[in-house]
Amino acid sequence: MAVDVGAPYATRVRQALADDGMRTALDRATGHLKERRDRAMAEIDERRLRDEAGAVRRYAIERLPDLLEQLEANLIANGCHVHWARDAAEAVGVVLEIAREHEVGDVVKSKSMVTEEIGLNEALERSGIDVVETDLGEFIVQLAGESPSHILAPVIHKRVEDIAEIFRIRLNTPRTTSPAALCAAARRELRNEFLVADMGISGCNFAIAETGTICVITNEGNGRMVTSLPRVYVAIAGIEKVVRSAEDAVLLWQAATRNATGQNVSVYFSMSSGPRRRGDTDGPEEMHVILLDNGRSRILERGYADAALCIRCGACIDICPVYREIGGHAYGRTPYSGPIGAVLTPLLDYDIHAARDLPFASSLCGACRDVCPVKIDLPRLLLDLRSVVVERGASPVGERAAIRAYSTVMRRPAPYRALARLAGWLGPLAGLLPPLSTWKRDRGLPRFAARRFGALWRERVRDEEGAAG
Amino acid sequence: MTYDSTEARGAILARLRHTLAGPRPIFRDRSEPSAPPTVPTAVTRADGDRRSLAKQFGAQLAEISGSYEILEDAAEAGERLVQLVKEWSAEMGAGAGEVPEVLSWAARALPGENLAGFLEESGISFFVPEDLHDESTRARAARAKVGLTGADAAFASTGSIVVASGRGRSRAASLLPLRHLVLLPMSRIYPTFEDWLHTLRQDQALGSYLRVSGQIVFITGPSKSADIELNITLGVHGPRAVHALIFDDAW
Amino acid sequence: MTDNSTTRPRVALFVTCMVDTLQPGVGTAAAELLERHGVDVIFPEKQTCCGQPAYNAGYRKDAQVMARHFVDVFWPLVDEGSIDAIVAPSGSCVAMVKLQYPILFEATDEGYHWRAIQLGEVTYELTQYLVDFLGVLDTGAEFSGKIAYHPCCHLLRELRIDTQPRRLLAAMRDAEIVDLQGADECCGFGGLFALKNAEISTAMGRRKAHNLVASGAELVVMNDVSCMTHLNGILEHEGHSCRAVHIADLLNRRSESDGG
Numbered sequence: 001m002a003v004d005v006g007a008p009y010a011t012r013v014r015q016a017l018a019d020d021g022m023r024t025a026l027d028r029a030t031g032h033l034k035e036r037r038d039r040a041m042a043e044i045d046e047r048r049l050r051d052e053a054g055a056v057r058r059y060a061i062e063r064l065p066d067l068l069e070q071l072e073a074n075l076i077a078n079g080c081h082v083h084w085a086r087d088a089a090e091a092v093g094v095v096l097e098i099a100r101e102h103e104v105g106d107v108v109k110s111k112s113m114v115t116e117e118i119g120l121n122e123a124l125e126r127s128g129i130d131v132v133e134t135d136l137g138e139f140i141v142q143l144a145g146e147s148p149s150h151i152l153a154p155v156i157h158k159r160v161e162d163i164a165e166i167f168r169i170r171l172n173t174p175r176t177t178s179p180a181a182l183c184a185a186a187r188r189e190l191r192n193e194f195l196v197a198d199m200g201i202s203g204c205n206f207a208i209a210e211t212g213t214i215c216v217i218t219n220e221g222n223g224r225m226v227t228s229l230p231r232v233y234v235a236i237a238g239i240e241k242v243v244r245s246a247e248d249a250v251l252l253w254q255a256a257t258r259n260a261t262g263q264n265v266s267v268y269f270s271m272s273s274g275p276r277r278r279g280d281t282d283g284p285e286e287m288h289v290i291l292l293d294n295g296r297s298r299i300l301e302r303g304y305a306d307a308a309l310c311i312r313c314g315a316c317i318d319i320c321p322v323y324r325e326i327g328g329h330a331y332g333r334t335p336y337s338g339p340i341g342a343v344l345t346p347l348l349d350y351d352i353h354a355a356r357d358l359p360f361a362s363s364l365c366g367a368c369r370d371v372c373p374v375k376i377d378l379p380r381l382l383l384d385l386r387s388v389v390v391e392r393g394a395s396p397v398g399e400r401a402a403i404r405a406y407s408t409v410m411r412r413p414a415p416y417r418a419l420a421r422l423a424g425w426l427g428p429l430a431g432l433l434p435p436l437s438t439w440k441r442d443r444g445l446p447r448f449a450a451r452r453f454g455a456l457w458r459e460r461v462r463d464e465e466g467a468a469g
Numbered sequence: 470m471t472y473d474s475t476e477a478r479g480a481i482l483a484r485l486r487h488t489l490a491g492p493r494p495i496f497r498d499r500s501e502p503s504a505p506p507t508v509p510t511a512v513t514r515a516d517g518d519r520r521s522l523a524k525q526f527g528a529q530l531a532e533i534s535g536s537y538e539i540l541e542d543a544a545e546a547g548e549r550l551v552q553l554v555k556e557w558s559a560e561m562g563a564g565a566g567e568v569p570e571v572l573s574w575a576a577r578a579l580p581g582e583n584l585a586g587f588l589e590e591s592g593i594s595f596f597v598p599e600d601l602h603d604e605s606t607r608a609r610a611a612r613a614k615v616g617l618t619g620a621d622a623a624f625a626s627t628g629s630i631v632v633a634s635g636r637g638r639s640r641a642a643s644l645l646p647l648r649h650l651v652l653l654p655m656s657r658i659y660p661t662f663e664d665w666l667h668t669l670r671q672d673q674a675l676g677s678y679l680r681v682s683g684q685i686v687f688i689t690g691p692s693k694s695a696d697i698e699l700n701i702t703l704g705v706h707g708p709r710a711v712h713a714l715i716f717d718d719a720w
Numbered sequence: 721m722t723d724n725s726t727t728r729p730r731v732a733l734f735v736t737c738m739v740d741t742l743q744p745g746v747g748t749a750a751a752e753l754l755e756r757h758g759v760d761v762i763f764p765e766k767q768t769c770c771g772q773p774a775y776n777a778g779y780r781k782d783a784q785v786m787a788r789h790f791v792d793v794f795w796p797l798v799d800e801g802s803i804d805a806i807v808a809p810s811g812s813c814v815a816m817v818k819l820q821y822p823i824l825f826e827a828t829d830e831g832y833h834w835r836a837i838q839l840g841e842v843t844y845e846l847t848q849y850l851v852d853f854l855g856v857l858d859t860g861a862e863f864s865g866k867i868a869y870h871p872c873c874h875l876l877r878e879l880r881i882d883t884q885p886r887r888l889l890a891a892m893r894d895a896e897i898v899d900l901q902g903a904d905e906c907c908g909f910g911g912l913f914a915l916k917n918a919e920i921s922t923a924m925g926r927r928k929a930h931n932l933v934a935s936g937a938e939l940v941v942m943n944d945v946s947c948m949t950h951l952n953g954i955l956e957h958e959g960h961s962c963r964a965v966h967i968a969d970l971l972n973r974r975s976e977s978d979g980g
């Protein structure tokens with residue numbers, strides 16, 4: 001059974017945990033990714049890469065408005081159209097307007113989480129425009145009528161058997177579980193789409209302020225198709241994507257791909273600085289760049305600039321033991337899952353109530369912090385977000401009362417001792433009371449000691465004194 | 470509310486400026502540096518003379534399912550090129566006497582002196598499209614099984630090449646066909662990305678290099694996907710094979 | 721081992737509330753280990769909980785109440801110079817004091833902030849103190865059988881303590897230390913996470929248990945009673961014979977002949 005991303009958190013988690021196929025797929029994939037990453041990082045000076053990548057991102061975020069203005073000026077000088085969008089509605093509106101102007105009927109997209117964030121596909125389709133996702137994983141997800149469950153590997157939640165079945169039903173592909181055959185089928189299917197599409201849409205991995213350049217990372221080459229074949233190309237860039245220079249972009253590109261897949265670099269790194277030049281054989285006739293805020297400036301305003309450093313490498317997701325159990329869809333209607341998703345989703349939503357469960361979907365084990373190439377202290381951000389949930393009164397009433405009672409007991413030794421003694425007397429009966437009744441379902445119960453350490457110690461001291469006297 | 474890009478721009482920038490002008494440091498860990506190096510440190514490494522760099526480039530490319538040959542000079546590279554195209558078209562079942570068509574960059578955009586004349590007489594048709602937005606041109610380009618390009622630079626430590634779009638240098642040649650042939654003079658092989666960037670930066674040529682072309686692409690091996698249970702499959706959208714013909718252009 | 725009373729280090733044992741109420745034996749073992757290596761141990765009886773459960777759940781005000789109490793109990797001892805260090809048989813609670821207290825008090829209370837930083841500097845996890853401070857390489861412990869080591873997350877990734885416990889375990893006589901697949905992956909405890917996200921927590925725990933069974937270990941050793949309780953709950957529920965033990969218990973295990 002698949003996970004219903006629109007269901008409440010507890011339901012999503014339950015559905016995810018019951019989905020054995022998905023859990024098998026996740027297991028196979030995340031273990032593998034981790035191994036590859038470890039191997040690739042051992043080949044280089046990881047510490048230095050992280051230091052420099054972190055510095056590059058911090059530099060950019062500290063100068064965000066200036067760099068954005070520089071980026072804008074250079075994009076325009078390069079012949080691009082630049083649009084600013086405060087929110088999803090504005091961004092979608094701009095895309096629709098461009099599409100209308102050029103009488104666009106078919107759109108090809110390369111994988112972009114920011115377009116998922118703003119619900120672009122649905123909006124285009126509502127306007128009668130055909131949208132085809134061209135990243136293989138995202139294409140499969142689209143065929144299945146689902147949403148991506150991982151920022152880089154959208155279909156990581158499916159086994160090859162599941163994918164074969166989708167191809168058979170939707171594309172009439174002969175029954176096969178050979179990835180190569182499935183891939184070839186997708187190539188045939190999508191090649192034609194690239195050739196006939198009127199508009200290409202991509203996200204943006206980095207935007208170089210100094211030269212007005214939009215960088216797109218892909219392995220498959222769909223990013224190149226989308227940015228090269230259609231007459232109109234639209235890039236949607238979150239405002240935090242800006243970097244100072246080409247050197248910085250190339251550094252981050254290496255950091256991102258090595259961390260994501262263990263490759264030295266991705267197969268393609270496309271740097272678009274505008275439409276086709278006079279006399280060029282190919283390339284778009286028009287290039288538009290949408291600079292999207294959609295909550296990002298608020299993230300900074302609310303003190304979460306650290307989260308804006310993220311370069312979407314996905315490593316924190318792959319290593320997260322919670323993600324491995326529940327997968328991306330359990331994080332809900334958001335393209336961002338895993339630790340970074342648990343941070344970004346509530347922040348982007350702006351409404352803390354809408355995502356109050358996610359910051360708690362972590363055991364705070366810290367594995368994510370250790371792999372993050374820009375050294376975002378994700379557990380700390382999660383802790384801060386938890387405190388915001390509590391401060392806003394959005395935490396469960398029972399929990400609130402229990403914690404209050406706990407802290408009241410713990411602030412003085414006497415009540416604490418009394419309670420410990422009571423628990424010792426109750427012994428196994430304590431398991432009938434919440435919260436231990438929750439604990440008990442799949443776990444043997446902890447047994448409180450009949451006599452706590454403090455009591456034992458006092459006895460010991462008394463004995464020693466007795467012996468001495 | 471009607472949308473106004475200028476208004477949106479003002480609002481976004483104002484909020485950012487307001488936040489950044491505040492007294493509080495914006496990042497939690499104040500001990501982390503926020504000054505990136507001006508001269509980037511190479512992430513991967515390679516060194517040695519031109520021959521050795523060529524070999525390292527080839528070895529890296531081979532590592533990621535590409536292939537390469539090292540040839541003595543441009544003439545030899547040209548001969549090998551023709552031979553390869555003929556072999557491949559035979560493999561792909563072209564009939565005898567059929568002229569295989571190569572989607573190519575213009576001769577003047579390819580490296581190697583006198584190569585143009587040689588290729589013209591090879592019996593192979595080199596299709597150099599003028600405008601790929603033209604229906605029939607696009608259809609013809611889409612049929613090509615082999616693409617031929619040069620490269621502005623290449624990197625020994627990763628097996629990557631750089632191609633820039635421009636007049637006579639289609640993006641399609643390195644993208645649409647299943648096989649991509651690259652003519653690569655040794656003099657264009659740099660140890661690392663960073664070495665190349667640094668050279669351009671010092672020559673004050675980096676900015677103009679990036680901006681003069683509509684698109685610069687770094688290509689590192691054949692197109693691949695790992696989306697199906699992390700199985701690597703080649704040629705999902707771009708070429709399934711990237712073959713570098715490296716030749717010595719020292720004189 | 722020195723027995724010069726003028727230079728004997730004086731340590732205040734911070735047992736943590738979980739050891740105090742669930743596994744008092746671990747506290748005793750910790751005290752004995754320290755004493756056997758020439759330390760004068762005191763136990764400040766007013767100690768309760770460091771406040772981590774509330775802090776990790778987002779209840780900073782409540783956490784502060786407990787953290788203040790902790791500081792009130794231990795600070796005077798440090799201030800008047802009657803102890804040299806605070807030692808706890810827990811990575812997690814030490815991480816709370818050393819790393820989170822300064823954050824907790826940063827914006828709210830200058831005095832406590834300063835004291836918390838001072839306290840943090842003299843607070844140690846047990847094996848860290850034994851190895852790094854006392855220079856212990858071998859506690860003389862024995863165990864005949866296979867053991868696996870599970871590095872608890874906060875110990876490993878917040879305090880960066882890893883070689884110390886491994887070294888002490890490696891020195892144990894007769895014990896065979898087996899490889900544990902995915903050893904550094906979280907066991908799923910995570911404080912309130914174990915209750916708030918009980919199903920995920922137990923799924924993670926079952927994975928750990930599965931790896932433990934595959935490793936062939938009879939005992940899995942760790943430095944936190946919290947993770948240990950969680951894992952034992954899982955192991956028991958799943959019907960496995962492997963059990964989690966606290967490292968202090970194991971390191972304090974000595975044969976009868978040289979005991980005492």
Ligand code: SF4
Nearest residue numbers: 310311313314316372
């Ligand atoms: S938070 Fe760090 S590890 Fe996670 S996706 Fe972003 S950059 Fe990568």
